[in-house]
Amino acid sequence: MQAIKIKADELATFGKLLDAEDLIEKVLEGLDDTFQPVINAANSRETAITFDELHEKLINKELALHNSSSSVSVTAYSTHTQRSNQRFQRSPAPSASQ
Incomplete structure (x- = not known):
């Protein structure tokens, strides 16, 4: 987002102003489905939405x-560690009466 803002500012110094809504629209178009809830919220x-709010x-x-x-x-690691520890636990020693 910072890079986009910098490029927009650079374009403005050359006389090519980008409308804030156009800039936000371009950002939203570039997002993948992971960000769909944010896209939906911004569009509804x-x-x-301002650039800062979107950011x-x-x-x-x-x-x-x-x-x-x-x-x-962390959960996967914990589960793996627990299973590994269970495999390496010693079985009880046979009693003398057996």
Whole structure:
């Protein structure tokens, strides 16, 4: 998003102003399906979303995606570790009466 904003500002210095709504539309078009909830929220607003609001929503979505994938990784690691530990536990020693 920062790179997009910089390019838009550079274009403005050369006299090619980009409409804020056009810029946001281009950003939304470039997002994949992972960001569909953000796209839907931005498109369903009565007033146009600002570039800064969109940026905040995208950061929040990325953090949520990162946190959920980290949780999955930790859970998978934990499950794998528990199973490995169970395999390597010693079976009880046979009693003297057997």
